[in-house]
Amino acid sequence: MSFTPPSYQFGFADPESSRARTERGLTEATVREISALKNEPRWMLEKRLAGFAAFQAAKFPSWGPDLSKLHLDEITFFSRATDRAERTWDDVPDRIKTTFDRLGVPQAERALLAGVGAQYDSEAIYHNLKQEWQDLGVIFCDMDTAVREHPELVQKYFGTIIPATDNMFAALNTAVWSGGSFVYIPKGVKLSVPLQAYFRINANQVGQFERTIIIAEPDSYVHYVEGCSAPTYSDSALHAAVVEVFCKSESRVRYTTIQNWSNAVYNLVTKRAVADRAATMEWVDCNLGSQVTMKYPSVLLREPYSRAEILSLAIAGSGQHQDAGAKAIHLAPHTSSLITSKSVSFGSGRTSYRGIVKATKAAHHVTSKVVCDALLLNDESRSDTYPTIDIQHEDNQIEHEASVSKVGEEQLLYLQNRGLKPEVATALIVNGFMEPIVKELPMEYAVEMNRLIELEMEGSVG
């Protein structure tokens, strides 16, 4: 069976290594092999097979970025850490090395981010935190471990918000997932220190098909942070992660993602949360790099007084298309949503905002506000906005605003008049534009983001 998209140009070329990689292309045998290699219980194998069946029936989305160069036949869907092709530090492009220098990425992290096979030892750092979490009854481990050690919890929640039938890439993930986080916060526990995905990466690179589940019991709080603003190497063309978040009554979950894939990656992610009575879900989603990103963090406000706040930042440089957005689905009355999207396109980059605000018949006294702004820096840059507003009950207040502009000439002139070089002036303005979202990032990331913009502007202006 093949999945040849309408037209294709190049296949995905990477040095073959040993048999502990599965065959290219996806077959049922591959799925079984993955489960066997992980020594999984029967129920998880069955979920994977159901995912595979759904994948076979699924079609590529009829909207969105061009996926014609994504040749699924050519992808390896699973490989063990030790069997991956080795990259040496010499292989890493100079530009990336310079970026690490300029961003001040610690030496120890560089190898990991560059995919150069050295392990980053985070054990020492998070050992104490680990003890504290255990004492509180918090579970934080990778998904593979969770399947083994907390099967009843995983079984209860896995695939309940994002079933395999949801979309093609969710089906794919269900079949071949590996890695990802499992987080469980007991009732009333509020973690003051963010949980970092980083802590539980024990492979030498980030997984292609991570599966993450976060469960926040009533009246709990957790801030989960994943990704890195420094360019991150991947040897896979496709990343299709699935994230399911359960916010029980009066809980609050903030999920921050910063992703900057440094090469031609298709980053197609399905992220969805459900919020119960008076719960708050916050998605902070920053998309940089990658060739194509499709990511629409969603919140289903299924009980009264729940709230969604979604911040989306997308930066697309030449050859990149960030198709990102947010979905707030109001299923219950007295719910609210706030969506802020900022996108920057430079070079021939393209950003699209795709969002939905929906209020069903049962959802009255809903307030929602969406603000999406786009900044275009060059003549070849492109921006699109597609915000759907679907309101099925009259008693609601829904607002949406969007604007597109170029960096203002007068602003640039003013700054240059004060002695700033054009690229520094532009960086300052772009950082100011992004500020409402960047200020919500943990401090270190915010600083990195600002520096990253300065770097990017050096290349693009003049």
Add this chain to the structure above:
Amino acid sequence: MLSLHNLSVSTADTQIITSLSLDIPTGQRVALMGPNGSGKSTLAATLAGHPDYVVTDGSMSYNGIDLLSCEPHERAQAGVFLAFQYPVSLPGVPLSQFLRIARQELDAAQGRTPLTHTDFLKLLKSSLAVVGLPVSFAQRAVNEGASGGEKKRLEMLQLLVLEPSLVIIDEIDSGLDVDALRAIGSAITNLPRTTTCLIITHYQRLLEYAPVDRVVILQNGSITSDGGPELAQTVEVSGYQQ
């Protein structure tokens, strides 16, 4: 005569006014004072029939009409007028159009001789002058783009154009400068002697420009004092005491 008897009022989950009884004879000027949260604005809103407040016990009548059985527009037709503390804006609704329709409905309900268009405009123009607002406000959307002070003057303006018999003024003095205070105070003082006034205020400043016959003090949803105008001076000096 406005008669409140054993009135209790709640919002969705809180009781704000408890067993309040108050009689105000026709033409009396009463100041209702009290600390924040005492229930003054709630009482005003309840008299006007605001949907957020529920009367859980007791009765309200005005000139023999049971207000509780009246919708807000019926209360207005009975002569009740509330000058809001925080009036809403109505984009796209010109002030003169709005007042003309209201005046017409009130005249019809009360059996007053309807005003001709010319007379209405004259009344509107002179009222704008009394409250110190330019004529241009007549064509502007109701309260849109108006400052806090302008909104209060606009509430007074409406009162002057609609000529109600029971006037409830909710904290019109908060945030006003001396000139505005003087203009509004004077407008209240010059209302017909038959107009009953309930002036809700936290400070006694306004009362220097709009003297009253009686001061009632509300605390925690109940009346704690009821006396002559000198009561206001006491409050000024020693505050509200439990």
Add this chain to the structure above:
Amino acid sequence: MGAQRLSFQSGVTHELSLRSLPSSHTLNLTEVGDHLVLLRDLHPSHQELTIILASPGVRANIVFRDTVGGTAANSLILHIKHAAPSTEAETDIHLLVEDTAHPRITGTIHILSEAKNTQSYLSLHALLDGPEAKCWLLPGLEIQNPEVKCSHAATVRSLQPTDLFYLTSRGITPNSAKVLLTESFLHQ
């Protein structure tokens, strides 16, 4: 709801009754100067209308105010295409939705790559009046040239009880109050 950004002189007026147009229709504005495009009578089923600002110096004020009632399940896709440089458009859509109507309106501003120095603004507002009234809106932007000033705003709301109370407290009957508010919405 935001004031109008652009001001227009009187120029050519185009009145289009959407009901009497085919399900796909294009209006080409080529004459330099100001155009007023008045749209009314939403097509009963599905329609795609494209308005093209085809020459430099074309300015268009596109206005569509309508009441959609009954069981209407109309669907309109409106494209405002800036195909030449130095074009300006202000599109203003106000729909009052009553009864069990549930219109589906897409209004997209397209700025093609040759259309530099363009300004385009879209206002898309729906007032839902009635427990069964619904709407689906998609105000879109497709921008291929950065030398633009472009924005849109969309709102969906219902008549506010506090607004109605304010009017009725002045003696206006509930029905008259409703008419006053819905009429002013349509004529803003």
